Amino acid sequence: xxxSLKPLLLASLAWSALVSAETPKPPTIAxxxxxxxxxxxxxxxDDYYWxxxxxxxxxxxxxxxxAENAYADAMLAxxxxxxxxxxxxxxxxxxxxxxxxxxxxxGYWYYSRFEAGKxxxxxxxxxxxxxxxxxxxxDQNAMAAGKGYFSIGDWEISxxxxxxxxxxxxxxxxxxxLFVKDLxxxxxxxxVVDNVEPNIVWxxxxxxxxxxxxxxxTLLSKRVKTHVLGSDPARDxxxxxxxxxxxxxxxxxxxSDQFICIQVQSTVSSExxxxxxxxxxxxxxxxxxxxxxxxxxxxxGGRWVIRTNWxxxxxxxxxxxxxxxxxxxxxxxxxxxxxxDVFIEGFELFDGFIAVEERSNALLRLRTLxxxxxxxxxxxxxxxxxxxxxxxxxxxxxxxxxxYTSLTTPNTLYEVNVKTGERRLLKRxxxxxxxxxxxxxxxxxxxxxxxxTRIPVSVVYRKGFKKDGKxxxxxxxxxxxxxxxxPRFSIINVSLLDRGMVYAIAHIRGGQEMGRAWYDQxxxxxxxNTFTDFIDVTRFLVAEGYAAKDRVAAYGGSAGGxxxxxxxxxxxxxxxxIISQVPFVDVVTTMLDESIPLxxxxxxxxxxxxxxxxYDYMLSYSPYDNLERKAYxxxxxxxxxxxxxxQYFEPAKYVAKLRELKTDRNPVVFRVNMEAGHxxxxxxxxxxQESAEQFAFMLQVLGVP
Numbered sequence: 251x252x253x254s255l256k257p258l259l260l261a262s263l264a265w266s267a268l269v270s271a272e273t274p275k276p277p278t279i280a281x282x283x284x285x286x287x288x289x290x291x292x293x294x295x296d297d298y299y300w301x302x303x304x305x306x307x308x309x310x311x312x313x314x315x316x317a318e319n320a321y322a323d324a325m326l327a328x329x330x331x332x333x334x335x336x337x338x339x340x341x342x343x344x345x346x347x348x349x350x351x352x353x354x355x356x357g358y359w360y361y362s363r364f365e366a367g368k369x370x371x372x373x374x375x376x377x378x379x380x381x382x383x384x385x386x387x388x389d390q391n392a393m394a395a396g397k398g399y400f401s402i403g404d405w406e407i408s409x410x411x412x413x414x415x416x417x418x419x420x421x422x423x424x425x426x427x428l429f430v431k432d433l434x435x436x437x438x439x440x441x442v443v444d445n446v447e448p449n450i451v452w453x454x455x456x457x458x459x460x461x462x463x464x465x466x467x468t469l470l471s472k473r474v475k476t477h478v479l480g481s482d483p484a485r486d487x488x489x490x491x492x493x494x495x496x497x498x499x500x501x502x503x504x505x506s507d508q509f510i511c512i513q514v515q516s517t518v519s520s521e522x523x524x525x526x527x528x529x530x531x532x533x534x535x536x537x538x539x540x541x542x543x544x545x546x547x548x549x550x551g552g553r554w555v556i557r558t559n560w561x562x563x564x565x566x567x568x569x570x571x572x573x574x575x576x577x578x579x580x581x582x583x584x585x586x587x588x589x590x591d592v593f594i595e596g597f598e599l600f601d602g603f604i605a606v607e608e609r610s611n612a613l614l615r616l617r618t619l620x621x622x623x624x625x626x627x628x629x630x631x632x633x634x635x636x637x638x639x640x641x642x643x644x645x646x647x648x649x650x651x652x653x654y655t656s657l658t659t660p661n662t663l664y665e666v667n668v669k670t671g672e673r674r675l676l677k678r679x680x681x682x683x684x685x686x687x688x689x690x691x692x693x694x695x696x697x698x699x700x701x702x703t704r705i706p707v708s709v710v711y712r713k714g715f716k717k718d719g720k721x722x723x724x725x726x727x728x729x730x731x732x733x734x735x736x737p738r739f740s741i742i743n744v745s746l747l748d749r750g751m752v753y754a755i756a757h758i759r760g761g762q763e764m765g766r767a768w769y770d771q772x773x774x775x776x777x778x779n780t781f782t783d784f785i786d787v788t789r790f791l792v793a794e795g796y797a798a799k800d801r802v803a804a805y806g807g808s809a810g811g812x813x814x815x816x817x818x819x820x821x822x823x824x825x826x827x828i829i830s831q832v833p834f835v836d837v838v839t840t841m842l843d844e845s846i847p848l849x850x851x852x853x854x855x856x857x858x859x860x861x862x863x864x865y866d867y868m869l870s871y872s873p874y875d876n877l878e879r880k881a882y883x884x885x886x887x888x889x890x891x892x893x894x895x896x897q898y899f900e901p902a903k904y905v906a907k908l909r910e911l912k913t914d915r916n917p918v919v920f921r922v923n924m925e926a927g928h929x930x931x932x933x934x935x936x937x938x939q940e941s942a943e944q945f946a947f948m949l950q951v952l953g954v955p
Contacts (some may be wrong), residue, residue: 252450252625254874255601260670262824263685264374269600271334273325274321274324274325275316275321275917276318276321276917277317277321279298279301279314279906279909279910280300280310280758281297281298282297282298282299282300283295283297283911284296284299284300285298286299286838286839286842288838288859288860288862288865289860290860290861290862290865292862292865293349294838294839294869294875296903297907298840298902298903298906298907299766299903300902301314301899301902301903301906302897302899303899304597306891306892306898308422308624311448314902314922315891315898315902315922316491316529316903316924317365317922318902318921319918319921319922320667321919321920322919322920322921324545325917325919326670326919326943326946326947327715328619328950329943329946329947329949329950330877330943330946332946332949332950333939333942333943333945333946333947334702335703336561336745336940336941336942336945336946336948337938337939339683339744339745340741340742340745340938340941340942341664341935342682342683343681343682343683343685343744344363344682344741344935345368345451345682346365347363347364347365347366348364348679348680349361349362349363349364350363350378350677350935351663351676351677353642353643353651354644355643355644356407356409356411356412356642356644357377357378358360358375358376358377358378358411359375359376359377359378359379359380359908360373360374360375360670361373361374361375361789362374364934365391366935368391368392369391369933369934369935369936370390370391370394370400370933370934371384371390371541371934372386372388372389372390372391372798373387373388373390373402373405374386376869376903384573385435387405387414387431387435388402388416389541389700390402390407393418394420394933395936397420398925398926399420399421399422399892399925399926400418400420400933401418401419401422401423402416402418402448403417403418403426403448403449403903404416404417404426404448404449404450405450406419406450406451406452407452408452408456409454409456409507410435410456412432412433412434412456413430413431413432413433413456413474414430414431414433415428415430415431415450415452415459416428416429416431416450416602417429417446417447417448417449417450417461417556417734419448420952421892422890422893422925422926423469423891423892423893423894423896424448424469424895425444425445425446425466425469425893425894426445426446426447426448426465427442427443427444427445427446428441428442428443428444428446428450428459428461429441429716430459430479431440436793439477439479439480440480441477441480441481441483442483443461443465443477443483443486444483444719445464445466446461446462446463446464446665446822447461447462447463447464447471447478447499447500447504447753449461449462449471449500449501449511451501451502451670453510453527453530454527454528454529456584457476457478457480458476458477458478458479458515458530459476459477459479460474460475460476460489460501460510460530461474461475461476461477461501461748462474462475462499462501463475464621466850467845468674468844468845468846468847468848468850469729469848469909470495470498470847470848470850470851471492471498471499471500472491472492472499473488473489473490473492473622474488474489474490474491474493474499474501474512475487475488475489475757478505482550487939488531489512489533490512490523491748492514493659494514494516495506495518495844495850495851496516496517496850496851496852496853496854497513497514497519497851498514498515498516498689499513499514499515500512500513500514500713500794501513503527504524504548504549504550504942505548505549505550505599506549506550506551506645507527508524508526508527508528508549509524509525509527509549510524510525510526510527510530511523511524511525511533511536511547511784512524512533513543513546514539516851516854517731517851517852517853517854518542518544518854519539519540519541519542519543519544520539520543520544520545520546521534521535521536521537521538521539522535522537522545522547523535523536523911524536524576527627534576535576535577535578536576536577537576537577537578537579537638538577538903540720542559543559543560544558544559544565544850545557545558545559545560546557546558547570548597548599549599549740550599550600550645551599551601551862552571552572552794553569553570553571553572554569554570554600555567555568555569555585555597555604556568556569556570556582557594557596558577558582559766560582561588562587562588562763563765563766563767564586564588564589564590564593564766565588565593565594565595565766566584566585566586566587566588566594567584567585567586567594567597567604567606568582568583568584568585569582569585570582570583571583572721575735577578579763583854584608585619585888586619589751590659590765590766591610591611591684591765592607592608592609592610592763592765593609593610593764593765593766593919594606594607594608595607595608595609595614595762596639597659598639598642599645600642600645600646600647600668601620601646601647601649602620602621602668602806603618603619603620603650603668604618604619605617605618605619605639605650606618606619606641606653607638607639607667607765608738609734609762609764609765611764612694612706612734612757612763612764612830613634613635613636614636614637614638614734614736615628615630615637616628616638616639616650616652618650618668620668620737623740626653626668626671626763627893628666630654632645632656632658632659632692633692633693633694633735634656634657634692634693634694634708635654635655635656635659635737636655636737636738637652637653637654637655638652638653639651639652639653640652640653640663640732646891648667648668648669648670649662649665649666649667649668650665650666650667651664651665652664652665652666655709655710655737655738655739655755656737656738656739657690657692657710657737657738657739657740657743657755657850658687658690658692658710658739659678659687660678660679660680660681660685660687660739660741661678661679661738661739662675662677662678663675663676663677664676665770676710679739681689682745685744688713689712689713690710690711690712690713690747691707691711691712691715692708692709692710692737693708694706694707694708694709695708695709695790695791695794697756697787697790697791698786698790699779699782699786700780700782703759703771703779705757705758705759705783705786705787706757706763706764707754707755707756707757707787707790708737708754708757708789709752709753709754709755709757709791709796710737710743710747710752710753710754711747711751711752711753711796712747712750713749715750715752716795717794717795717796718795719752719792719795719798719799720798720801721750721752721795721797721798721801721944722750722751722752722797722798722801722803722952722953722954723751723752723753723754723792723796723797723801723802723803724743724746724751724752724753724803724804724805724811724948725754725755725756725784725787725791725802725803725804725805726753726754726755726756726804726805726806727755727756727757727758727777727784727787727806727810727811727813728760728761728807728808728809728813729756729759729760729761729772729780729783729809730759730760730772730773730780730785730809730810730812730855731760731809732760732761732762732766732769732773733761733762734757734761734762734763735755735757735763736762737755740753740937742941742945745945746945746949746954749949749954749955750954751954752791752796752797752951753797754787754791756783756784756787756788756812757817758772758779758780758787759771759772759776759779759780760772760773760777760779760780760781767836773854773855773865774854774855774856774857774864775857775863775864777856777867777868777871778816778871779815780816781816781820781871782820783819784804784813784817785817785820785821785824787891788802788804788821788824788825788891789824790826792803793798797823800826801826801952801953802824802826802827802830803825803826803827803828803948803951804817804827804828804829805828805829805830805831806829806830806831806833807830807831807833808831808832808833808834808895808896809834810831810833811830811831811833811834811835811887811896811901812833812835812837812873814828814829814830814833814873815830815833815835815873815874815904816871816873818882818883818885819871819876819877819878820875822880822881822882822883823881825883826883826884826951826952827883827884827885827886827947827951827952828883828884828885828886829885829886829887829889829944829948830886830887830888830901831888831889831944832888832889832890832893832895832896832901833887833889833896833900833901833904834896834900835874835900835901835904836872836873836875836900836903836904837856837868837871837874837875838859838868838869838872838875839874840897840900841853841856841857841858841859841868842859842860843874846897847894847895847897848894848895856868873904874903874904874907877904877907877911878911879911879912879913880911880912880913881912881913881914881916882908882912882916882918883916884916884917884918884920884951885908885916885917885919886919886921886944886948887901887904887905887918887919887920888901888920888921888922888923888940888944888945889901889920889921889922889923890900890922890923891922891923891924891925892925898922902920902922903918905918905920921940921943923940
């Protein structure tokens with residue numbers, strides 16, 4: 251056989267195997283007419299609305315999900331040996347008895363470590379030196395025993411080092427429970443607070459905890475309360491309640507440890523209020539909220555440093571010196587000015603310098619700003635990479651810890667001395683099985699979108715790859731909320747690259763890779779740019795020979811699942827397979843329902859469909875509403891029954907309607923994790939089972955041997 255025909259034959263045989271006469275039949279989902287009415291009177295029929303059950307106990311609904319899992323098992327039976335092999339490969343690259351690099355905080359060295367064969371980390375500390383006896387804070391393996399899901403979302407040591415408070419979730423719905431343990435005795439105290447955010451702060455008295463209570467229906471962060479150890483949680487005092495449901499909420503200490511601050515943040519506005527940590531009282535507003543003005547501030551050395559987009563779309567850094575009253579934005583002084591081609595992402599304060607995270611040309615980089623005004627960049631040798639601040643627990647040091655990674659370089663921890671320039675390699679995540687970064691090539695490409703915009707693309711493949719238009723490609727993107735997708739190493743992708751596949755990240759509009767304007771051009775009434783950018787990147791990669799036209803798979807999750815639903819409606823012929831995880835596909839119905847978690851927070855991201863202008867625009871791209879009678883790619887769709895961010899019924903409805911309308915014979919596999927939420931399975935190894943299952947199916951569909 252001619253070598254050039256082999257991949258095409260494999261793909262053809264793989265498809266034939268999927269749609270043979272013995273192919274299992276998907277579940278039959280009942281249709282029950284239901285009308286969704288908008289405040290302005292517009293109506294839409296939704297025959298699968300009945301699949302929504304907020305209690306998650308409806309027997310008919312659960313029978314549908316269980317039937318979907320049985321169908322998925324049958325459809326994935328042929329790829330299961332490959333899934334098992336992938337899982338063994340992926341987990342075989344992981345050093346089982348690995349440990350983190352310790353960091354020093356208030357006299358203790360903190361670290362986490364894994365024991366061979368166990369799914370969860372042990373979190374521990376040692377006093378003064380790493381030779382001191384180990385104190386185990388959390389043995390998460392014991393804590394997770396017997397649970398289908400387990401996660402510690404936050405933990406905080408009391409100022410006197412004697413107690414630890416933590417928030418844990420054993421369902422996957424992100425409704426955490428707060429616990430406290432005495433570290434001298436190991437005794438877990440009777441204090442338990444339910445339905446909280448994973449965000450805890452101690453006051454200086456070592457008895458008072460600040461926490462955030464969630465709304466039990468919408469799951470929004472609503473109220474900051476204080477709990478005094480030994481008291482009844484039902485009587486916890488209310489500190490602050492946010493009346494505007496478009497704002498998220500967080501709480502933390504400043505770098506100086508002098509203040510406790512509440513931060514509220516919407517898509518386009520923010521506000522902070524602080525109180526002394528030594529004697530908490532009234533919280534003073536740092537600067538009143540104003541639409542289209544965002545800011546966050548930190549305190550050290552007698553001054554505040556503020557990151558803000560006030561008259562600075564890409565953000566700038568400003569200061570407020572000691573003695574100046576908070577609350578007056580006019581008193582802020584500029585420290586790092588705004589730049590049109592540089593987006594300031596974050597900063598960390600030290601006694602003698604400031605570390606600044608910033609984006610330029612779709613790359614996340616670091617620079618240091620000394621007290622003398624001298625600025626230095628942290629260098630990289632690769633064309634596509636990402637670096638960012640790591641744990642720098644104490645400000646009194648000349649050493650800056652930062653992480654570095656790329657599509658070929660495993661996660662690496664460095665520290666650099668800002669005075670001498672000396673750099674130390676602290677750790678590079680071990681990748682077992684003979685992995686060598688020199689065997690792989692990463693590129694930064696630029697694809698031209700249909701409106702002329704240049705879209706950055708990060709690509710990786712194994713050496714020896716030929717751009718002859720015959721290979722299989724997996725293309726990933728997110729493209730929402732201003733969340734940037736950085737080129738990071740993936741231990742999973744090595745298995746794809748070693749089989750000759752190409753992996754690409756499309757840095758599409760809706761993220762913030764190219765600055766704030768990149769985000770603004772991919773949200774609200776510009777959202778369709780996100781979808782067309784992704785399609786145009788696919789066509790560019792095919793035209794440049796990185797992939798065969800009929801061997802392209804696309805992957806996205808959550809809002810990236812919305813992207814997957816949109817491109818499968820807009821350009822189904824460009825994709826052989828779509829993998830869509832916890833997809834946000836029923837945009838209009840969800841955004842019309844304020845009882846659904848996160849809806850009200852996101853009006854400035856998607857628009858409020860109660861306004862006819864936004865309703866019509868959202869309706870023009872909503873994946874569920876735009877399904878029609880035509881051919882679609884093969885699809886693998888996943889969800890979690892307990893997902894609080896994208897409820898399980900969105901993909902369940904989407905799958906039912908898709909199967910009803912599609913005119914092709916391509917299968918739609920729907921996997922429902924009955925014991926998890928938005929992030930899938932918990933545990934170090936178990937989460938790779940989901941990836942192995944998805945990618946084994948992808949290899950089969952694309953004809954990758």
